[in-house]
Amino acid sequence: MVKGISRRVVVVDSPDQRFFEQAIFIVRNDAAGEGVTSKELVEEARRVARNYAGGDHGRFSRVWRELSPAVYTLMGAGGIGLVWLIAALA
Known part of the structure; x- marks a missing residue:
């Protein structure tokens, strides 16, 4: 139509x-x-x-895009572990 x-x-x-x-x-x-x-x-x-x-969105954003998903997983797990550690010590 x-x-x-x-x-x-x-x-x-x-x-x-x-x-x-x-x-x-x-x-x-x-x-x-x-x-x-x-x-x-x-x-x-x-x-x-x-x-x-x-x-060109800058060197920093290009580095983040080129990281492996395994690195993101490890960074996330490390961040959660750090939060748990701070919560346990408080």
């Missing part, structure tokens, strides 16, 4: 088309009423796509 609703979209081409060709952003209906220009919409779409698609 097709509805008679038209939407504004911004299409951003991918700089590296190995996996993705385009990103499509659907513009909110009230964005046009706020005095936003087409150029501002495109720049915001590019900024969002760049930040979302793998911007």
Whole structure:
């Protein structure tokens, strides 16, 4: 079923088309009423796509993502053991 609703979209081409060709952003209906220009919409779409698609989130977060699940398990068990030890000594 097709509805008679038209939407504004911004299409951003991918700089590296190995996996993705385009990103499509659907513009909110009230964005046009706020005095936003087409150029501002495109720049915001590019900024969002760049930040979302793998911007550098820092060395610390990369280290956490690369840790093995076994390390998470050991850290959790150590934390619980520490809480039990503090509770037993108190």
